[in-house]
Amino acid sequence: xxxxxxxxxHDDHHHHGPTGLMRWITTTNHKDIGTMxxxxxxxxxxxxxxxALTIRAELFKPGLQIVQPEFFNxxxxxxxxxxxxxxxxxxxxxxxxxxxxxxxxxxxxxFARMNxxxxxxxxxxxxLLISSFFVPGGATAAGWTLYAPLSVQMGMGMDLxxxxxxxxxxxxxxxxxxxxxxxxxxxxxxxxxxxxxxFCWTWLITxxxxxxxxxxxxxxxxxxxxxxxxxxxxxxxxxxxxxxxxQHVFWFFxxxxxxxxxxxxxxxxxxxIPTFARKPLFGYASMVYATASIAILSFVVWAHHMxxxxxxxxxxxxxxxATMLIAVPTGVKxxxxxxxxxxxxxxxxxxxxxxxxxxxxxxxxGFTGLICAIAPIxxxxxxxxxxxxxxHYVLVAGSLFALFAGAYYWLPKWTGYMYSEFIGKLHFWxxxxxxxxxxxxxxxxxxxxxxxxxxDYALQFADFNALASIGAFGFxxxxxxxxxxxxxxxxxxxxxxAASPWEDAHGLEWTVPSPAPHHxxxxxxxxx
Amino acid sequence: xxxxxxxxxxALSAVPAVGAWAAQSSVNLQTPVTAVATEIYDMHTLxxxxxxxxxxxxxGVMFWxxxxxxxxxxxxxxxxxxxxxxxxxWTVIPVLILLGMAYPATKTVISMKDTSxxxxxxxxxxxxxxxxxxxxxxxxxxxxFVSNMSTPQEQIQGRAAKGEHYLLEVDNPVVVPVGKxxxxxLTANDVIHAWWVPALGVKQDAIPGFIRDTWFRADxxxxxxxxxxxxxxxxxxxxxxxxxxxxxxxxSAWAADQQGKLAAMKEDPNKEWALPELVAKGEQVFAAxxxxxxxxxxxxxxxxxxxxxxxxxxxxxxxxxxxxVLNGREGTAMAAFGKQLSDTDLAAVITYTRNAWSNQxxxxxxxxxxxxxxx
Numbered sequence: 097x098x099x100x101x102x103x104x105x106h107d108d109h110h111h112h113g114p115t116g117l118m119r120w121i122t123t124t125n126h127k128d129i130g131t132m133x134x135x136x137x138x139x140x141x142x143x144x145x146x147x148a149l150t151i152r153a154e155l156f157k158p159g160l161q162i163v164q165p166e167f168f169n170x171x172x173x174x175x176x177x178x179x180x181x182x183x184x185x186x187x188x189x190x191x192x193x194x195x196x197x198x199x200x201x202x203x204x205x206x207f208a209r210m211n212x213x214x215x216x217x218x219x220x221x222x223x224l225l226i227s228s229f230f231v232p233g234g235a236t237a238a239g240w241t242l243y244a245p246l247s248v249q250m251g252m253g254m255d256l257x258x259x260x261x262x263x264x265x266x267x268x269x270x271x272x273x274x275x276x277x278x279x280x281x282x283x284x285x286x287x288x289x290x291x292x293x294x295f296c297w298t299w300l301i302t303x304x305x306x307x308x309x310x311x312x313x314x315x316x317x318x319x320x321x322x323x324x325x326x327x328x329x330x331x332x333x334x335x336x337x338x339x340x341x342x343q344h345v346f347w348f349f350x351x352x353x354x355x356x357x358x359x360x361x362x363x364x365x366x367x368x369i370p371t372f373a374r375k376p377l378f379g380y381a382s383m384v385y386a387t388a389s390i391a392i393l394s395f396v397v398w399a400h401h402m403x404x405x406x407x408x409x410x411x412x413x414x415x416x417x418a419t420m421l422i423a424v425p426t427g428v429k430x431x432x433x434x435x436x437x438x439x440x441x442x443x444x445x446x447x448x449x450x451x452x453x454x455x456x457x458x459x460x461x462g463f464t465g466l467i468c469a470i471a472p473i474x475x476x477x478x479x480x481x482x483x484x485x486x487x488h489y490v491l492v493a494g495s496l497f498a499l500f501a502g503a504y505y506w507l508p509k510w511t512g513y514m515y516s517e518f519i520g521k522l523h524f525w526x527x528x529x530x531x532x533x534x535x536x537x538x539x540x541x542x543x544x545x546x547x548x549x550x551x552d553y554a555l556q557f558a559d560f561n562a563l564a565s566i567g568a569f570g571f572x573x574x575x576x577x578x579x580x581x582x583x584x585x586x587x588x589x590x591x592x593x594a595a596s597p598w599e600d601a602h603g604l605e606w607t608v609p610s611p612a613p614h615h616x617x618x619x620x621x622x623x624x
Numbered sequence: 625x626x627x628x629x630x631x632x633x634x635a636l637s638a639v640p641a642v643g644a645w646a647a648q649s650s651v652n653l654q655t656p657v658t659a660v661a662t663e664i665y666d667m668h669t670l671x672x673x674x675x676x677x678x679x680x681x682x683x684g685v686m687f688w689x690x691x692x693x694x695x696x697x698x699x700x701x702x703x704x705x706x707x708x709x710x711x712x713x714w715t716v717i718p719v720l721i722l723l724g725m726a727y728p729a730t731k732t733v734i735s736m737k738d739t740s741x742x743x744x745x746x747x748x749x750x751x752x753x754x755x756x757x758x759x760x761x762x763x764x765x766x767x768x769f770v771s772n773m774s775t776p777q778e779q780i781q782g783r784a785a786k787g788e789h790y791l792l793e794v795d796n797p798v799v800v801p802v803g804k805x806x807x808x809x810l811t812a813n814d815v816i817h818a819w820w821v822p823a824l825g826v827k828q829d830a831i832p833g834f835i836r837d838t839w840f841r842a843d844x845x846x847x848x849x850x851x852x853x854x855x856x857x858x859x860x861x862x863x864x865x866x867x868x869x870x871x872x873x874x875x876s877a878w879a880a881d882q883q884g885k886l887a888a889m890k891e892d893p894n895k896e897w898a899l900p901e902l903v904a905k906g907e908q909v910f911a912a913x914x915x916x917x918x919x920x921x922x923x924x925x926x927x928x929x930x931x932x933x934x935x936x937x938x939x940x941x942x943x944x945x946x947x948x949v950l951n952g953r954e955g956t957a958m959a960a961f962g963k964q965l966s967d968t969d970l971a972a973v974i975t976y977t978r979n980a981w982s983n984q985x986x987x988x989x990x991x992x993x994x995x996x997x998x999x
Contacts, residue, residue: 333833550861
């Protein structure tokens with residue numbers, strides 16, 4: 097299975113080839129590429145964060161103070177696009193690149209050169225996306241969902257966004273194919289599918305979701321492009337089209353996309369909890385089946401984002417029932433994690449803190465999701481701050497917290513040094529406290545009737561908005577603590593990490609030295 | 625939310641300042657005034673209680689474990705990692721709970737969708753960024769008006785104190801009688817909007833080129849306020865909805881009054897207007913319909929919203945400007961005003977732009993010319 101480099105036969109700890117910048121541009125090494133994905137996604141996370149803080153600064157009190165409505169709409173739109181496509185998704189691909197070969201005992205990803213290309217498309221897409229702020233008319237202001245016909249009205253920033261989405265889609269599809277082929281073909285002898293770490297399973301299923309839905313998104317935005325410039329009328333009723341068609345196509349991508357951003361998070365948490373509970377994962381097989389069920393169900397629930405568009409009662413009921421069903425496999429996962437902790441011998445190092453925090457706060461997002469699934473209640477809360485609260489509970493407290501959990505868990509493996517527990521714990525406690533100060537009041541705002549995506553609001557919403565803005569700045573600043581933690585590790589400022597720095601970690605990644613050498617598992621390990 | 629909300633409010637009240645602050649902020653769905661909104665409110669309360677019970681149970685177990693099954697407390701890890709009976713139980717029990725939740729929700733969905741046999745039918749049209757209303761059937765038939773937000777710019781920009789109904793007040797509210805089934809037909813002129821009044825339990829997207837419908841029957845007289853709920857561009861946050869629910873008698877009086885006014889306002893389409901008359905009327909029409917984008921000073925907000933002051937189209941031949949105003953500009957935010965405004969208003973506003981700021985064509989466009997341009 098060594099389809100990669102001829103020099104790996106004689107080289108295990110040293111890297112031959114270009115140095116300096118060219119090393120990073122030409123690298124085909126899964127660890128280098130994983131590192132680049134992670135750095136890229138963190139830069140995008142900070143950019144999206146600055147946009148979020150500008151939004152929260154404007155919403156600190158009623159009236160328009162800092163930005164005007166057009167720019168406000170550009171910020172909400174770009175915040176969503178940057179966080180989804182620039183921060184969360186590439187971060188998980190970074191984890192996949194780094195950890196999948198190490199977990200299944202492969203020497204590298206299956207398609208190493210394509211891997212390089214998948215990554216280097218991303219900065220190009222990011223430059224297109226961010227530079228759209230500076231073209232005449234500014235960035236697209238149609239919301240991250242880019243609903244037609246509003247998106248047809250936008251200036252050329254919209255076209256840049258469409259091309260950026262195309263490029264990011266190509267990158268995701270290539271990354272996903274690479275992951276599927278690697279996991280299916282390059283497992284070490286004895287590593288059967290049902291022996292794989294759960295993170296590999298969740299990523300395998302996620303990769304299939306990506307391959308299935310990214311082309312759908314590309315189709316949707318291409319139709320917008322031709323409606324804008326080439327006289328087609330896919331979404332224009334005057335020409336025989338239908339604006340709601342866009343929403344159907346978009347959400348057929350959009351709902352699986354939600355699980356693309358959370359399934360790998362489930363995988364990371366399922367690695368961490370058993371390690372620090374010193375007890376095997378409860379219900380491994382049911383975890384795999386639950387992940388697969390969630391993925392399959394994700395294709396038949398899309399119209400729950402569209403209950404207010406006006407659809408027949410039978411359609412509304414179908415999508416409501418299908419959506420409610422998702423609570424069952426998701427519940428199974430939460431129960432399994434709690435059962436894994438039960439009668440364990442737990443310690444709470446930073447990764448475990450984040451993972452426990454994840455379960456607690458993510459589950460709140462799960463419950464509000466169930467409430468949103470009930471069609472009549474959704475009629476009241478759709479497009480309000482309740483929904484904003486809901487998806488930040490699952491995307492920030494879900495995906496992002498799991499990413500931090502994973503980052504602290506594997507930092508010793510990546511850098512060879514232990515992070516500072518004090519800094520890691522400070523980062524966790526600041527994040528979880530400020531996260532809740534920011535987003536918990538948004539449930540109240542939404543229920544009381546505050547719409548989302550508005551730059552100014554009625555006076556009865558003032559108190560909770562001020563509180564949310566204070567929380568947001570706290571949360572934003574807390575993320576700088578993470579930089580300190582990582583920089584200290586990279587600079588070797590800390591305790592040297594052993595091959596397995598955790599007392600009871602299992603998995604092949606802990607059998608190689610820390611930091612993981614440039615090439616690992618050239619001779620596949622044998623799994624018993 | 626009520627249980628959690630009350631719990632939160634009670635907890636916060638421990639700190640006096642915070643308690644005072646929490647008491648004046650709303651934390652739950654608005655007080656419902658229709659049967660459907662009441663069902664939604666109660667369903668939400670029920671869901672909150674069920675979720676809260678599950679939440680406390682699951683995390684009670686988890687935190688008990690977190691505090692007791694610690695290595696530092698000498699806990700020794702067990703080795704179990706599956707239990708078929710438990711796993712079946714926590715798959716089947718949630719399904720049963722979900723069935724219990726689905727039953728009332730299904731009933732409400734069916735009643736929300738039943739728009740048959742209305743007493744009054746009103747068509748609401750979403751425009752960037754205002755609502756137009758046409759009373760199509762029932763008492764008040766024929767009444768039509770445009771409803772703009774009435775909060776002044778000074779309040780938004782912080783140059784004046786904000787009023788009680790800041791951003792939630794309009795010049796021409798929708799008026800309906802109490803206890804009557806009102807069916808709202810929805811459509812839009814440009815992009816998707818959504819007509820949402822929380823207290824009535826109604827939210828329905830208004831989709832350009834299509835008609836959707838919804839209904840409500842308000843049980844209580846009063847003023848109910850809402851917003852556009854679907855992102856529709858720059859002034860999405862500034863197109864509120866205000867519904868006045870009146871007694872049957874007051875509604876009849878209002879309807880008769882409106883219909884009388886409409887008849888009186890029917891202008892003679894062939895009347896020749898003088899230039900100053902048109903300019904004066906046009907300035908008002910401009911302020912209500914055009915100034916949001918093109919600005920009161922005619923400078924616009926280029927490049928999205930081009931200036932009219934000094935514009936080649938405005939200073940050029942009138943036919944092109946008339947066509948632009950009547951039919952809009954495809955692919956831009958310029959809406960087609962031909963069906964929104966009367967010929968007199970259109971003539972006046974075009975005349976105004978051709979004689980305002982540095983544009984001094986001296987031309988007066990007559991309503992008859994607009995009528996001719998309609999074909």
